Amino acid sequence: MGILDGLMGNxxxxxxxxxxxxxxxxxxxxxxxxxxxxLIRDLIVFTNTRLILIDKQxxxxxxxxxxxxxxxxxxxxxxETAGSFDLDAELKIWISSTTNPVSKxxxxxxxxxxxxxxxxxxxxx
Numbered sequence: 515m516g517i518l519d520g521l522m523g524n525x526x527x528x529x530x531x532x533x534x535x536x537x538x539x540x541x542x543x544x545x546x547x548x549x550x551x552x553l554i555r556d557l558i559v560f561t562n563t564r565l566i567l568i569d570k571q572x573x574x575x576x577x578x579x580x581x582x583x584x585x586x587x588x589x590x591x592x593x594e595t596a597g598s599f600d601l602d603a604e605l606k607i608w609i610s611s612t613t614n615p616v617s618k619x620x621x622x623x624x625x626x627x628x629x630x631x632x633x634x635x636x637x638x639x
Contacts, residue, residue, distance in 0.1 A: 525551045525558075525625035533559060540566065540580055549632050551625075553618065560632050565607075567616065581616065583609055585636050593630045596621075605629060 533550040534541065541547065541561060549560040555575050557568040565588070567581040587610050594604045603626045606615035620626040 525553050525620055525629060527628065528552045528557070533557065537566070540582075551629055551632075553620065556618075558618065558629055560636050565633070565636065567618070583607070583616070585639065588633075588637050591615075591630075591633055591637075593626055595626065605633075607633070 528550045530547045530550055534547040537547065545561045545563050547559055547561050551558045555570040559566040559568065564585060565583045569579040571577040571579065589608045589610050591605065591607045596603045603620040605618045605620065605626060608615045
């Protein structure tokens with residue numbers, strides 16, 4: 515997986531060292547990036563303490579939203595795979611004390627399973 519996968523809307527795992535450097539103003543002193551996935555311009559980052567969803571907005575991507583979710587606040591999640599005529603797969607994450615889930619769209623490939631497996635691993639800790 516690489517740049518072409520990212521442009522096609524597929525998720526690709528990225529180097530955690532580069533992501534940690536990019537997030538040096540966001541993560542805490544004792545926090546470490548353990549896994550990171552790129553979805554076009556957005557990132558799904560798993561640290562040792564929380565999940566960070568990074569949404570780069572606008573044409574230039576200079577405006578960035580960092581959605582920080584402590585693992586203990588995730589009540590459950592679901593994966594909806596793409597069907598024969600449906601081109602997108604979807605990951606939904608429910609956070610305690612909210613009614614609407616956080617949702618991320620994936621293209622029709624197997625990468626949603628990698629993200630789902632990482633999420634299940636970190637929630638179980």
